[in-house]
Amino acid sequence: MLALSLRGIATRKLRTALTVFAVVLGVALVSGTYMLTDTINSSFDEVFQTANQNVDVAITPTRVFGSDTEGNAVTPNPLPASLLERVRRVPGVALAAGSVFEMGQIYDKDDDPLITTGAPMFISDTSPRRFDPFVYVEGHPPVGPREVALDKFSADKAGYEIGDTVRLSGEGPQEAFRLVGIAKFGEADSLGGAAVAIVAPPVAQRLLDLHDEFTTIQVAAEPGTQPTELAAAIRAVVPARVATVRTGEQQAASDSQDIKDNLSFLRTFLFVFAGIALFVGAFLIANTFSITVAQRVREFALLRMIGANRRQVLRAVVGEALLIGLLGAVIGFLAGFVIAPGLKALFKLFGADFPASGIVLLPRTVIVSLLLGTVITLVSALSPALRATRVPPMAALQEAATLPRGRAARWRTPLAAAVAVLGIVILCLGLFGSASGGDAAALVGIGAAVVFIGVGLLASHIVQPLSLAVGKPLEWLRGVSGRLARENASRNPRRTASTSAALMIGVALVAFMTIFAAGLKASIADAVDLGLKGQLLAQTTNFSPTPAAARGVLASVEGVETVSGIRFTKAIVAGEGRPNVTGVDPRTIGDVFNVDWVDGSAATLRALGPGEVLLSKRWSEDHDRGVGDTLRVTTPTNTRLTAKVTGVYDDDANLLGALTFPNAVLATAFNVRGDAFLMAATAPGLDVETVKERADRVVSAAFPSVEVLTKDEFVERQEGQVNQLLALIYVLLALALLIALFGIVNTLFLTIHERTRELGMLRAIGTSRRQVKRMVRYEAVITAMIGAVLGVVLGAIFAVLVTIPLKSEGFKISIPVGQLVLLLVVAAIFGVIAAIWPARRAAKLDVLNALAYE
Amino acid sequence: MTAIPIVTAVDLRRRFGEGEAAVDALDGVSLELPAGAFTAIMGPSGSGKSTLMHVLAGLDKPTGGTATIDGIDLSTLDDKKLTELRRDKVGFIFQSFNLLPVLTAQENIELPLKIAGRDVDEAWRDQIVQTVHIGDRLTHHPSELSGGQQQRVAVARALISKPAVVFADEPTGNLDSSSSAEVLQLLRQSVDELGQTVVMVTHDANAAATADRIVVLDDGKIVHDGSAGTADEVHDLMRTVG
Numbered sequence A: 001m002l003a004l005s006l007r008g009i010a011t012r013k014l015r016t017a018l019t020v021f022a023v024v025l026g027v028a029l030v031s032g033t034y035m036l037t038d039t040i041n042s043s044f045d046e047v048f049q050t051a052n053q054n055v056d057v058a059i060t061p062t063r064v065f066g067s068d069t070e071g072n073a074v075t076p077n078p079l080p081a082s083l084l085e086r087v088r089r090v091p092g093v094a095l096a097a098g099s100v101f102e103m104g105q106i107y108d109k110d111d112d113p114l115i116t117t118g119a120p121m122f123i124s125d126t127s128p129r130r131f132d133p134f135v136y137v138e139g140h141p142p143v144g145p146r147e148v149a150l151d152k153f154s155a156d157k158a159g160y161e162i163g164d165t166v167r168l169s170g171e172g173p174q175e176a177f178r179l180v181g182i183a184k185f186g187e188a189d190s191l192g193g194a195a196v197a198i199v200a201p202p203v204a205q206r207l208l209d210l211h212d213e214f215t216t217i218q219v220a221a222e223p224g225t226q227p228t229e230l231a232a233a234i235r236a237v238v239p240a241r242v243a244t245v246r247t248g249e250q251q252a253a254s255d256s257q258d259i260k261d262n263l264s265f266l267r268t269f270l271f272v273f274a275g276i277a278l279f280v281g282a283f284l285i286a287n288t289f290s291i292t293v294a295q296r297v298r299e300f301a302l303l304r305m306i307g308a309n310r311r312q313v314l315r316a317v318v319g320e321a322l323l324i325g326l327l328g329a330v331i332g333f334l335a336g337f338v339i340a341p342g343l344k345a346l347f348k349l350f351g352a353d354f355p356a357s358g359i360v361l362l363p364r365t366v367i368v369s370l371l372l373g374t375v376i377t378l379v380s381a382l383s384p385a386l387r388a389t390r391v392p393p394m395a396a397l398q399e400a401a402t403l404p405r406g407r408a409a410r411w412r413t414p415l416a417a418a419v420a421v422l423g424i425v426i427l428c429l430g431l432f433g434s435a436s437g438g439d440a441a442a443l444v445g446i447g448a449a450v451v452f453i454g455v456g457l458l459a460s461h462i463v464q465p466l467s468l469a470v471g472k473p474l475e476w477l478r479g480v481s482g483r484l485a486r487e488n489a490s491r492n493p494r495r496t497a498s499t500s501a502a503l504m505i506g507v508a509l510v511a512f513m514t515i516f517a518a519g520l521k522a523s524i525a526d527a528v529d530l531g532l533k534g535q536l537l538a539q540t541t542n543f544s545p546t547p548a549a550a551r552g553v554l555a556s557v558e559g560v561e562t563v564s565g566i567r568f569t570k571a572i573v574a575g576e577g578r579p580n581v582t583g584v585d586p587r588t589i590g591d592v593f594n595v596d597w598v599d600g601s602a603a604t605l606r607a608l609g610p611g612e613v614l615l616s617k618r619w620s621e622d623h624d625r626g627v628g629d630t631l632r633v634t635t636p637t638n639t640r641l642t643a644k645v646t647g648v649y650d651d652d653a654n655l656l657g658a659l660t661f662p663n664a665v666l667a668t669a670f671n672v673r674g675d676a677f678l679m680a681a682t683a684p685g686l687d688v689e690t691v692k693e694r695a696d697r698v699v700s701a702a703f704p705s706v707e708v709l710t711k712d713e714f715v716e717r718q719e720g721q722v723n724q725l726l727a728l729i730y731v732l733l734a735l736a737l738l739i740a741l742f743g744i745v746n747t748l749f750l751t752i753h754e755r756t757r758e759l760g761m762l763r764a765i766g767t768s769r770r771q772v773k774r775m776v777r778y779e780a781v782i783t784a785m786i787g788a789v790l791g792v793v794l795g796a797i798f799a800v801l802v803t804i805p806l807k808s809e810g811f812k813i814s815i816p817v818g819q820l821v822l823l824l825v826v827a828a829i830f831g832v833i834a835a836i837w838p839a840r841r842a843a844k845l846d847v848l849n850a851l852a853y854e
Numbered sequence B: 001m002t003a004i005p006i007v008t009a010v011d012l013r014r015r016f017g018e019g020e021a022a023v024d025a026l027d028g029v030s031l032e033l034p035a036g037a038f039t040a041i042m043g044p045s046g047s048g049k050s051t052l053m054h055v056l057a058g059l060d061k062p063t064g065g066t067a068t069i070d071g072i073d074l075s076t077l078d079d080k081k082l083t084e085l086r087r088d089k090v091g092f093i094f095q096s097f098n099l100l101p102v103l104t105a106q107e108n109i110e111l112p113l114k115i116a117g118r119d120v121d122e123a124w125r126d127q128i129v130q131t132v133h134i135g136d137r138l139t140h141h142p143s144e145l146s147g148g149q150q151q152r153v154a155v156a157r158a159l160i161s162k163p164a165v166v167f168a169d170e171p172t173g174n175l176d177s178s179s180s181a182e183v184l185q186l187l188r189q190s191v192d193e194l195g196q197t198v199v200m201v202t203h204d205a206n207a208a209a210t211a212d213r214i215v216v217l218d219d220g221k222i223v224h225d226g227s228a229g230t231a232d233e234v235h236d237l238m239r240t241v242g
Helices: A002-011 A013-051 A081-088 A152-158 A201-207 A227-237 A248-295 A297-305 A310-349 A363-389 A393-397 A407-432 A437-458 A460-478 A480-489 A493-531 A550-555 A602-606 A617-622 A663-669 A688-702 A711-754 A756-764 A769-803 A817-844 A847-852 B049-056 B079-089 B105-116 B122-132 B147-160 B177-194 B231-241
Strands: A057-061 A093-099 A101-103 A121-125 A134-139 A147-151 A165-169 A175-185 A195-199 A216-221 A243-247 A536-540 A560-570 A580-584 A596-599 A612-616 A630-634 A640-650 A659-662 A677-682 A706-710 B005-016 B023-034 B038-042 B064-069 B090-093 B165-169 B198-201 B213-218 B221-227
Touching: A002 A013, A002 A310, A013 A175, A013 A248, A013 A310, A013 A363, A013 A711, A057 A227, A057 A248, A081 A093, A081 A216, A081 A227, A121 A201, A134 A147, A147 A152, A147 A165, A152 A175, A152 A195, A165 A195, A175 A195, A195 A201, A216 A227, A227 A243, A227 A248, A243 A248, A248 A297, A248 A310, A248 A363, A248 A437, A248 A493, A248 A711, A297 A310, A297 A393, A310 A363, A310 A711, A407 A437, A407 A769, A437 A460, A437 A493, A437 A769, A460 A480, A460 A493, A460 A769, A480 A769, A480 B105, A493 A711, A493 A769, A493 A817, A536 A688, A536 A711, A550 A560, A550 A677, A550 A688, A560 A663, A580 A663, A602 A640, A612 A617, A617 A640, A659 A663, A677 A688, A688 A706, A706 A711, A711 A756, A711 A769, A711 A817, A756 A769, A756 A847, A769 A817, A769 B079, B005 B049, B023 B049, B023 B064, B023 B221, B038 B049, B038 B177, B049 B064, B049 B165, B049 B198, B079 B090, B079 B105, B090 B147, B105 B122, B105 B147, B122 B147, B122 B177, B147 B165, B147 B177, B165 B177, B177 B198, B213 B231
Parallel strands: A121 A195, A147 A175, A580 A659, A612 A640, B038 B198, B038 B213, B090 B165, B165 B198
Antiparallel strands: A057 A216, A057 A243, A093 A216, A101 A121, A134 A175, A147 A195, A165 A175, A536 A677, A536 A706, A560 A580, A560 A677, A596 A640, A612 A659, A630 A640, B005 B023, B005 B064, B213 B221
């Protein structure tokens, strides 16, 4: 039977190739994702090993929050010099040095931030030689107050050479330095894609607004002292609340782990798309096997007639599936080597550059890829294979043998409906149930997948009316070709349904994302409109906090009346979770931002003092706290403070978090000294645009990374970010659409093969090649449109469902009709493209051969 | 009966394969079929009768000689022109009916006109439908029709575009004897009443006896060309030439 499977594959090369392709893309995405993320992880492992290579013990500020920061600023307090002194006195310490490594800005020759791809830029100070991970390839370490060194990657990127002027800024305005050194980081040109400017310790302290404080204390042990012993000894003199003591090795592992936790999101993100691709592929495989089994009824009957038992027939089909799956898995795995750098390039295109040179291949990648491809193909082909076993031997004698209807066929429709309903239930459970975070998302995903299966099975019932709706206009326009295409499309509703279902999945997800993004953009615009009273906003171009000194500079601009900064962080409230915290400037916030009050008034906000806190309506309701209550809060710096609730606000704009403190408290107790962005009100009667341009000029001169925007421009920026993410998702979903496209191609080839004699007759009685092509093309368009219409409808339903829980957070649903229509048009074009090759084959059929074809 | 030739063949040759293995399916066939004639082409298997029909109908290209339909030399036509010629001047009836299962009987009948983008001459269609006796089956799909009914629909389809010539390839090959008789009667009627020119390839002596003229092929050559007689006479004829 294996020989038969092999022969089957060999004689049907094209079909095999198209089926294999359905597995390849999904598997390639899985293996490519593994390779990419493994490579990134290993790059970071190297970075942190280099950073800690001669460090026996590392001391870092104790962190309260892990990687669950949700983009908020949660930096613990730096380590004071007094702590360094205490460490130096511990017996066994040969050398202890404090160092600074903080985010800052490095500018290129055009005064733009040197890195714009999302990787961070750091300002660091020179370390004692023993700890210094930098190896100077040109020049020397910076010593003087105006000297700087850069990592080789950044110097090369910006074209800086020794002697050039390099501008930096930390918390203050930009300053100019002379480049005196270019260094490699250990063996590498850069620290995993980040840029680092190295300056003398006092310079770093001044730039970053530190006061004899360090972000790390590095310790070398006396000869004969074990790092673990030394770490224990230091731990005894350092309060655990303030600082965490680790050996160098532990520190490297811990740093790596942090990065890996952050990157695990990337892996999950990509796996979602790999899952979608595999899911669509599974639909296709099932469909292809269904069609081929139906076409080979006589072959199976003959096998049965000459004595093959059911098990052997099953083995022949399953064997073919196994071979196709394995082939697809192997090719997919190998394609991962192309996909991995492809994904990296894709992310770079969308502004995220990951350090990944070479490709790290773990055995797990090989095993998972091969298993996944093979198992998915096998499972998808199982039902058609079982159907093949039901072919009676008698079928061999019949002219037009068809597959017997299974006993389950009667239950098919109610079963499919039940599956669809089950999917909706799971989906809603995820959305409205008690599960949260990843579990809820998983439930939503599984629910959507189950709905797809259910609708895919039910779709055969709507093929007829839909192909009528789609095909009628074609018939009016194009006469008989359109008519025949329509009839052919609805001839085998189940086949057309599963072919278009593959496309439906991709289209539904695209439609969902489009609608969701449109809602998001509408909500942003709405929030800005509702909330912002001020006319101007200032923010950095690269997501880093606005330098503390920028506020004063903006306020000094002529025509700017009030400037108010807003900050975001997190806190732990004893027994009440980890709410988002907002910092505001109580005196000025009321001039630039609208707040509705449940309990309190604008005066409450103005009077907000240290030791006082305002609550959002939602948090106050969920946690049953109100005015007069006292909250016990732990901050990211591990500071405990108590605050009395003085007001409850209802923020329609959804800018303010659950808890609102004065900025002064955020600076002292939360270590959040920079504003996320600034809001400004212009003096009445002045042209906003003129003031904005003046403000932008003044602020950019001191802080090249900061830009001043009008409200509209701010909304545009935010929308731009949404669009960018959307574009990335579209690109990844395109893979699923591509697979579906190949599915249509495959089905068309198979049906043309089936209808050879009909095509021959049509050609004999005078149908032109062009008409034949047109007929095939329209059938493809109708199939694609059925998938697209179903997809858009499902996508819209998903979008509405998913956004229901977001309503309370001010989410506005908005249906972008134009874009959805465009999506349908694109789907139609997909159909035309899918038909090119099969149509050509149909038109090329030799009339005589086709007529003689049995 | 007028004698204007609708279909002509002059020294037609069709060779399959090359060199030693070459087979001459047609080895110099010359023929003139006048308008309004019902001609049967007979011959044993492999005699070249199907090839002759394919070449005469423009489905296959001869390797030598010329064939014309309605005065048009087929060798001067490219694929596109040949398709148009088949569409406008030729009707086909196949052994296995070859109706489109997705279309109703009426739609199948009108298909050639639809393909050509021509309007249906309703009076003409009604006349044909009446002639082939399928008026009550027009809305049925082929799967709901008997073999004889399907072939009658196919005859109507061949006649609908008023072709210069109808080629029938073993039209009774898949039918029982009473259905066969009906279909042959129809062809006869189309010749007698509508003045249709019909060329029928068959190896059924009863079928051939319906024709006006019988051309017998053997080994790619015409071995008999004369008027048809009764079925028995045709049987005798076949015995002598075979």
